[in-house]
Amino acid sequence: xxxxxxxxxxxxDVVIIGGSYAGLSAALALGRSLRKTLIVDAxxxxxxxxxxxxxxxxxxxxxxxxxATVAKQxxxxxxxxxxxxxxxxxxDILENGFLVHMGSGxxxxxxxxxxxxxxxxxxxxxxxxxxxxxISVIHCPYCHGYEYRGNKVGLIAPPEKAFHLASLLxxxxxxxxxxxxxxxxxxKEQLKTLHKHNITILNHEVVSIEHKxxxxxxxxxxxxDRIKLSAIYAGLPFGxxxxxxxxxxxxxxxxxxxxxxxFQKTSVPGVFACGDNCIPMRSVAQAVASGNIAGxxxxxxxxxxxx
Numbered sequence: 323x324x325x326x327x328x329x330x331x332x333x334x335d336v337v338i339i340g341g342s343y344a345g346l347s348a349a350l351a352l353g354r355s356l357r358k359t360l361i362v363d364a365x366x367x368x369x370x371x372x373x374x375x376x377x378x379x380x381x382x383x384x385x386x387x388x389x390a391t392v393a394k395q396x397x398x399x400x401x402x403x404x405x406x407x408x409x410x411x412x413x414d415i416l417e418n419g420f421l422v423h424m425g426s427g428x429x430x431x432x433x434x435x436x437x438x439x440x441x442x443x444x445x446x447x448x449x450x451x452x453x454x455x456x457i458s459v460i461h462c463p464y465c466h467g468y469e470y471r472g473n474k475v476g477l478i479a480p481p482e483k484a485f486h487l488a489s490l491l492x493x494x495x496x497x498x499x500x501x502x503x504x505x506x507x508x509x510k511e512q513l514k515t516l517h518k519h520n521i522t523i524l525n526h527e528v529v530s531i532e533h534k535x536x537x538x539x540x541x542x543x544x545x546x547d548r549i550k551l552s553a554i555y556a557g558l559p560f561g562x563x564x565x566x567x568x569x570x571x572x573x574x575x576x577x578x579x580x581x582x583x584x585f586q587k588t589s590v591p592g593v594f595a596c597g598d599n600c601i602p603m604r605s606v607a608q609a610v611a612s613g614n615i616a617g618x619x620x621x622x623x624x625x626x627x628x629x
Contacts, residue, residue: 332429332430332431333358333430333431333432334358334359334360334404334430334431334432334433335352335357335358335359335432335433335434335620335624336348336352336357336358336359336360336432336433336434336435336436336617336620336621336624337359337360337362337420337422337430337431337432337434337435337436338352338359338360338361338362338435338436338438339362339410339413339422339435339436339437339438339439339564339566340361340362340363340437340438340439340440340563340564340597340599341361341362341363341365341394341405341438342363342367342368342390342438342440342597342609343389343390343393343597343606343609343610343613344438344440344596344597344598344609344610344612344613344616345361345363345436345438345596345597345613346361346390346393346394346397346613347393347596347609347610347611347612347613347614347617348436348438348594348596348613348614348616348617348620349361349397349400349403349613349617350393350396350397350400350614350617351613351614351616351617351618351621352402352403352617352620352621353397353399353400353402353403354400355617355618355621355625356402357402357620357621357624358402359402359403359404360404360405360406360430360432361397361403361404361405361406362406362408362409362410362422362424362430363405363406363407363408364407364408364409365407367386367390367440368440368441368442368443368563368598369386369456370386370387370456371455371456371457371536372385372386372456372457372465373385373456373457374386374469375389375465375606376464376465376466376468376469377464377465377605377606377607378605378606378607378610379607381606386606389606406424406428406430408424408425408426408428409424409425410422410423410424410425410564410566411423411424411425411566412566412569413435413566413569413570415570415590416431418433419431419432419433419434419592420432420433420434420435420570420592420593422435433592433624434592434593434594434620434623434624435570435592435593435594436586436593436594436595436596436613436616436617436620437564437566437567437572437580437588437593437594437595437596437599438595438596438597438599438609438613438616439562439563439564439566439567439597439599440563440597440598440599441560441561441562441563441598441599442560442561442562442563443455443461443558443559443560444558444559444560444561445558446478446558448528448529448530448531449529449530449531450530450531450532450533451531451556453531453533453536454531454533454536454537454538454554455536455556456536457535457536457537458533458536458537458538458552458553458554459531459538459553459554459556460553460554460555460556461555461556461557461558461604462604462605463487463490463491463494463555464605465604465605466553467490467491467494468494470494470496470552470553471494471495471496472494472495472496473496473497473552473553474496474497474499474550474551474552475491475496475497475498475499475551475552475553475554475555476498476499476500476501476541476549476551476553476554476555477491477498477499477500477501477554477555477556478501478502478528478554478555478556478557479555479556479557480557481502481507481508481512483557484500484502484557485508485512485515485516487555487557488500488516488519488521491555492519492521497520498519498521498522499521499522499523499524499549499551500516500521500522500523500524501524501526501528501541501554502523502524502525503525503526503527503528504525508523524543524549526543526544526545526547527543527544528541528542528543528544529542529543529544530542531554538551538552538553538554541554560578561578562578562580562599563599564599567580567588567593567595567599570588570590570593571589571590572588572589572590572593572595573588573589577602579599579600579601579602580595580599580600581600582594582595582596582600584615585615585616585619586600586612586615586616586619587619588600592623594616594619594620595616596609596612596613596615596616597609597612597613600612
């Protein structure tokens with residue numbers, strides 16, 4: 323074990339699991355409130371392939387890693403905030419707090435826990451898909467749509483989500499092709515709307531995505547056809563990145579997100595959640611906002627407890 327870890331205290335006011343935007347934002351609120359805070363981070367953010375982050379005021383167009391690096395540097399000004407690299411694998415509920423167990427065998431105690439653990443996308447087994455994810459195979463018109471405005475784009479998503487995304491993409495002036503394996507699962511009204519906007523529906527299976535360094539060139543289908551596209555929007559199924567929210571007994575909603583109130587409190591007393599694990603609007607801006615609230619509310623609970 324390195325000296326760096328040996329020096330770490332084992333007891334904190336708050337342990338934050340996840341050190342991307344939501345977790346870092348929560349730590350800033352806590353550091354400024356003089357709360358002894360530990361950020362546990364495995365260093366594997368979901369946007370690690372994304373070249374540029376958009377739609378976050380003052381940071382529009384910055385590489386995601388650059389935003390995170392600046393955040394970490396700013397947090398180093400607060401001596402109550404500490405970092406530990408590694409994976410939190412389990413958390414126990416104690417009489418007046420929580421014990422977070424690390425993959426390394428270490429354990430840290432916190433009076434409160436903030437889950438900023440994010441989600442994991444379930445990628446289809448299409449060659450080239452993973453390599454293009456976050457670059458030209460994208461999830462969000464707000465994060466990436468402007469850069470692909472007026473282009474020929476594809477759309478892979480379950481019918482309801484595809485229909486919703488199509489409405490946002492038409493507004494960006496896109497020429498849209500729905501890549502639906504199943505013969506149409508849209509109702510008559512939806513089909514009428516899609517045709518009205520000249521949206522093509524192709525019922526062939528995508529067998530590969532051809533690209534250069536993650537930038538899409540063409541899509542190949544099982545019948546031998548191919549189509550040139552600038553980007554593909556994909557509405558993927560996802561799972562929670564960490565099993566800790568489940569182990570702690572947090573309630574989930576039917577989409578699979580951790581249930582929270584307006585103060586980012588989960589159904590488990592003393593446990594907060596922020597970022598992508600509990601909010602469908604998946605963006606840097608919302609991660610930062612929800613993290614800020616979670617940090618402030620954890621501090622408020624601790625303040626009221628000792629006042």
